Amino acid sequence: RVDGARLMNDIHSTSEWGKGERWGDADTEIGMSRLSLSDTDKQARDWFHKTTTALGCKVHVDAMGNQFAVRPGLDNEAPPTYAGSHLDTQPTGGRYDGILGVTAAVEMLRVLNDNWVETAYPVGVVNWTNEEGARFPMSMTASGVWSGDIPLEKAHNLKSVIPANDTATMRSELERIGYLGDVPCSWEATRMAAHFELHIEQGPILEAENRRIGVVQGVQSYKWFTVTVRGRDAHTGATSFQHRADALLTASKMILASHKLATQHGALASTGILNLKPGSTNTVPGFVQFSLDIRAPDNETVGKTEAACKSAFSALAAGQDVVDIQTGCAPSSRQCTVDWRTDFVSPATHFHDDCISCVQAAAQDLCGSSGDEADAEVKGRDIGRWGKLMTSGAGHDTVYANKRCPASMIFVPCRDGVSHNPSEYSSPEQCVDGANVLLGAVVRYDRL
Amino acid sequence: RVDGARLMNDIHSTSEWGKGERWGDADTEIGMSRLSLSDTDKQARDWFHKTTTALGCKVHVDAMGNQFAVRPGLDNEAPPTYAGSHLDTQPTGGRYDGILGVTAAVEMLRVLNDNWVETAYPVGVVNWTNEEGARFPMSMTASGVWSGDIPLEKAHNLKSVIPANDTATMRSELERIGYLGDVPCSWEATRMAAHFELHIEQGPILEAENRRIGVVQGVQSYKWFTVTVRGRDAHTGATSFQHRADALLTASKMILASHKLATQHGALASTGILNLKPGSTNTVPGFVQFSLDIRAPDNETVGKTEAACKSAFSALAAGQDVVDIQTGCAPSSRQCTVDWRTDFVSPATHFHDDCISCVQAAAQDLCGSSGDEADAEVKGRDIGRWGKLMTSGAGHDTVYANKRCPASMIFVPCRDGVSHNPSEYSSPEQCVDGANVLLGAVVRYDRL
Ligand SMILES: NC(=O)NCCC(=O)O
Ligand SMILES: NC(=O)NCCC(=O)O
Numbered sequence: 001r002v003d004g005a006r007l008m009n010d011i012h013s014t015s016e017w018g019k020g021e022r023w024g025d026a027d028t029e030i031g032m033s034r035l036s037l038s039d040t041d042k043q044a045r046d047w048f049h050k051t052t053t054a055l056g057c058k059v060h061v062d063a064m065g066n067q068f069a070v071r072p073g074l075d076n077e078a079p080p081t082y083a084g085s086h087l088d089t090q091p092t093g094g095r096y097d098g099i100l101g102v103t104a105a106v107e108m109l110r111v112l113n114d115n116w117v118e119t120a121y122p123v124g125v126v127n128w129t130n131e132e133g134a135r136f137p138m139s140m141t142a143s144g145v146w147s148g149d150i151p152l153e154k155a156h157n158l159k160s161v162i163p164a165n166d167t168a169t170m171r172s173e174l175e176r177i178g179y180l181g182d183v184p185c186s187w188e189a190t191r192m193a194a195h196f197e198l199h200i201e202q203g204p205i206l207e208a209e210n211r212r213i214g215v216v217q218g219v220q221s222y223k224w225f226t227v228t229v230r231g232r233d234a235h236t237g238a239t240s241f242q243h244r245a246d247a248l249l250t251a252s253k254m255i256l257a258s259h260k261l262a263t264q265h266g267a268l269a270s271t272g273i274l275n276l277k278p279g280s281t282n283t284v285p286g287f288v289q290f291s292l293d294i295r296a297p298d299n300e301t302v303g304k305t306e307a308a309c310k311s312a313f314s315a316l317a318a319g320q321d322v323v324d325i326q327t328g329c330a331p332s333s334r335q336c337t338v339d340w341r342t343d344f345v346s347p348a349t350h351f352h353d354d355c356i357s358c359v360q361a362a363a364q365d366l367c368g369s370s371g372d373e374a375d376a377e378v379k380g381r382d383i384g385r386w387g388k389l390m391t392s393g394a395g396h397d398t399v400y401a402n403k404r405c406p407a408s409m410i411f412v413p414c415r416d417g418v419s420h421n422p423s424e425y426s427s428p429e430q431c432v433d434g435a436n437v438l439l440g441a442v443v444r445y446d447r448l
Numbered sequence: 449r450v451d452g453a454r455l456m457n458d459i460h461s462t463s464e465w466g467k468g469e470r471w472g473d474a475d476t477e478i479g480m481s482r483l484s485l486s487d488t489d490k491q492a493r494d495w496f497h498k499t500t501t502a503l504g505c506k507v508h509v510d511a512m513g514n515q516f517a518v519r520p521g522l523d524n525e526a527p528p529t530y531a532g533s534h535l536d537t538q539p540t541g542g543r544y545d546g547i548l549g550v551t552a553a554v555e556m557l558r559v560l561n562d563n564w565v566e567t568a569y570p571v572g573v574v575n576w577t578n579e580e581g582a583r584f585p586m587s588m589t590a591s592g593v594w595s596g597d598i599p600l601e602k603a604h605n606l607k608s609v610i611p612a613n614d615t616a617t618m619r620s621e622l623e624r625i626g627y628l629g630d631v632p633c634s635w636e637a638t639r640m641a642a643h644f645e646l647h648i649e650q651g652p653i654l655e656a657e658n659r660r661i662g663v664v665q666g667v668q669s670y671k672w673f674t675v676t677v678r679g680r681d682a683h684t685g686a687t688s689f690q691h692r693a694d695a696l697l698t699a700s701k702m703i704l705a706s707h708k709l710a711t712q713h714g715a716l717a718s719t720g721i722l723n724l725k726p727g728s729t730n731t732v733p734g735f736v737q738f739s740l741d742i743r744a745p746d747n748e749t750v751g752k753t754e755a756a757c758k759s760a761f762s763a764l765a766a767g768q769d770v771v772d773i774q775t776g777c778a779p780s781s782r783q784c785t786v787d788w789r790t791d792f793v794s795p796a797t798h799f800h801d802d803c804i805s806c807v808q809a810a811a812q813d814l815c816g817s818s819g820d821e822a823d824a825e826v827k828g829r830d831i832g833r834w835g836k837l838m839t840s841g842a843g844h845d846t847v848y849a850n851k852r853c854p855a856s857m858i859f860v861p862c863r864d865g866v867s868h869n870p871s872e873y874s875s876p877e878q879c880v881d882g883a884n885v886l887l888g889a890v891v892r893y894d895r896l
Contacts, residue, residue: 090681090726090728090730090731091725091726091727091728091731092681092725092726092731092734132728132730133728133729133730134726134728134729134730134731137729139729139730161727161728161729162727201686202683202685202686202687203683203686203687204691220685222685224729224730232866232869233538233540233868233869233870234866234867234868234869235650235651235841235842235867235868236716236718236720236741236743236868237650237668237670237716237741237743237840237841237842237843238649238650238651238840238841238842238865238867239650239651239841239865239867240716241707241710241711241716243652243865246718248703248719248720248722249703249704249707249719251700252699252700252701252703252704253700253704255696255697255700256697256700256701256704256773259689259697260774262689263689268684268685268688268689270684270694270730270732271696271697271733272684272696272726272727272728272729272730272731272732272733273724273727273728273729274696274722274724276721276722277539277540278538278539278540278582278720279539279609279610279720279721280538280539280580280581280582280609280720280721280868281581281582281585281587281609281672281720281721281739281741281791282538282580282581282582282587282672282718282720282741282842282868283538283539283540283582283720283868283869284718284720284868285719285720286540286869291729293684293685293729293730295684295685324774325704326708326772343729392685392686393683393685393686393687394683394685394686394730395685417686417687417691418680418682419682419683419686419687420681420682420683420684420728420730420731420732421680421681421682421731421734422681
């Protein structure tokens with residue numbers, strides 16, 4: 001069993017690097033703003049290196065800055081069983097998303113050491129680079145390079161999405177903070193027997209159903225796009241609606257249309273970034289660029305929603321009233337143009353049965369020993385009232401890991417399903433539950 | 449008559465300071481980006497000072513950086529008759545808006561000097577600070593301080609609207625570029641007998657009707673607001689539409705609603721600036737702030753449109769489907785909040801009859817002497833097929849000047865009505881027409 005105080009101390013002490021917005025009065029009621037490859041990300045990485053080295057691991061860094069710490073087993077010819085996640089956060093994120101997964105994996109190393117556990121094979125802990133995709137606009141970038149799905153050069157050349165002065169690329173930032181490692185970033189250079197990841201659910205289901213553990217079977221499909229709308233800069237006071245090609249009005253209609261169409265298709269559509277030019281109160285914007293994130297349980301639904309948005313956006317740019325979006329203004333004699341760029345594709349993922357079984361068994365172990373539900377019906381994939389088999393709405397590095405080795409994940413509830421928000425919160429008990437299941441799953445897989 | 453080559457040379461040579469986007473192949477087919485109180489604005493100001501001083505003027509600068517150049521007359525106890533405009537531009541503006549008015553006024557000084565004209569009273573040229581309101585979000589700021597409508601301190605403390613690194617205020621920038629003058633900014637400290645301003649129309653009417661000169665009788669009413677929408681940052685993949693308080697989706701509905709409501713009221717509504725937080729592809733934005741510019745011929749219509757937008761925005765923030773804007777999504781269980789801040793109010797303006805008459809007479813003079821229309825019917829306010837009595841859609845410094853002295857304006861056509869755009873264009877002939885009418889109007893007023 002993990003040491004809860006030690007785990008929580010790791011979470012909160014490392015969260016000093018990259019503190020974000022305060023949301024409550026307590027010492028730890030402060031969110032995180034630790035963008036990938038920033039100065040504070042470097043501090044968190046240095047901690048990871050120092051701590052895992054001190055725990056007896058051999059640590060290496062690859063060409064994407066991924067950090068791998070390996071604790072030897074009895075047979076060190078075979079690849080390690082890994083636990084891990086990421087230490088980067090959203091610009092206004094919380095202290096659990098990613099951080100819980102890495103600190104729980106480090107805590108796992110401590111428990112193994114304290115108890116003089118000799119695993120059959122090595123056990124590893126990994127900190128993946130730029131999982132969030134918040135600064136460099138591909139999520140799970142560096143696990144994607146590791147799995148061979150994202151070309152190294154493409155990832156290295158990714159530019160920061162933050163407008164104005166951040167002209168950095170992933171490669172320039174890896175160099176700047178000293179984390180451009182010399183090991184190739186690939187599943188062949190850094191082999192894994194399996195990959196387990198503990199994460200907060202980031203959704204409301206476990207909490208609503210009062211479940212302690214989510215046994216994650218897979219991740220929904222998603223795609224990211226950058227949509228560019230071009231119109232014509234014009235004077236707001238001297239240009240009639242009819243003479244305008246208003247890129248922002250058109251983008252507003254597109255955002256509304258994407259929500260309508262996603263709802264119709266049973267998908268999600270979201271815009272998190274929007275930049276415009278020139279940005280003056282009395283100039284109709286001639287240029288707008290926005291992100292579009294489309295998600296659904298299966299690839300087909302994402303594809304259909306994408307196609308529906310593409311055709312609606314073209315019609316809206318041409319000034320037509322589609323999907324019931326009416327301006328009520330005199331139709332403009334001028335049109336906008338619209339361009340799409342696909343930034344990122346993450347197909348629906350199904351995790352590996354062996355790993356799901358290990359998580360399930362570890363969850364049964366935890367929940368079975370937790371009192372009045374000890375007699376919960378345990379048959380097949382039913383893990384009783386304390387656990388739930390589920391699919392993740394968010395992407396995770398385990399999606400890419402799963403392409404090259406057996407993998408799966410563990411979810412713990414988070415308050416009100418809130419994530420990517422400073423006030424994201426899981427209680428110490430919930431964090432400890434998850435860490436115990438992670439430990440149990442890794443040890444089980446090692447035996448397997 | 450003005451010297452066209454000299455005038456065009458002033459326009460294009462001073463446009464070297466603050467060059468913007470190229471839109472055509474010719475040397476001068478480049479727009480302007482000379483934000484108020486920037487380094488390039490300082491260069492244009494230095495040119496103004498040097499040139500008018502060399503032409504024999506006494507130049508002074510007031511506490512808002514307004515530059516006043518005065519050419520003595522026979523009686524120097526009485527205040528000067530001024531011609532002027534502004535040398536600042538939009539971030540993606542053209543080389544005529546404001547610039548034509550100042551350079552034509554400087555050309556007027558040259559014509560008076562070349563012809564040894566002694567005016568009855570002094571004649572002045574003024575370059576007003578931050579007319580555009582593009583960097584500091586009040587248009588005609590410094591003429592508004594001069595007229596006593598805007599408190600000096602409020603203007604000095606205006607912050608740049610450009611996000612990220614521009615933390616400047618008007619006062620800090622005036623100091624930095626050396627244009628915080630020691631004369632108080634007021635109509636009592638710098639007296640004016642009258643104020644004339646030549647400007648490009650910035651709309652399509654003169655061109656469409658094939659008129660050479662607009663005799664401007666007044667300016668429509670307008671108001672600027674900053675609208676702030678607050679929702680909740682949330683994960684785009686793990687948060688159902690129902691669990692969201694999406695500030696950007698809500699702002700998109702508001703922008704659409706403002707267009708619908710403005711159309712219903714016979715007004716204009718425009719959003720030129722929109723900023724959001726946190727700005728990450730996979731985070732639903734919890735914060736959006738946007739500008740709203742409402743205009744109409746009369747104050748009442750602006751007020752009604754404002755009231756209609758206020759009530760619609762509140763309803764939209766509360767998740768209601770109003771003015772036929774339906775998301776089609778399951779109604780969200782979470783609401784956004786909306787706040788309004790009024791940034792700027794410019795009521796409808798009617799210029800002074802004496803000044804309108806001087807412009808009209810000068811226009812008749814020009815148009816009457818221009819060939820086949822020499823016999824154009826000239827009666828009452830009808831100035832023949834070459835001219836047009838009109839109202840300005842855009843605000844101008846003359847609005848504030850008109851509060852403290854007789855004032856009016858002269859418009860010349862601009863291609864396709866395009867303004868606040870790099871490709872804004874008036875032909876040399878059009879510029880020269882306007883400069884001749886400006887000269888004629890000022891001389892006529894001096895005699896009056
Ligand atoms: N878990 C998480 O927030 N990952 C970021 C990738 C995504 O957008 O789903
Ligand atoms: N003429 C001009 O563009 N003035 C700026 C003030 C306005 O927005 O109307």
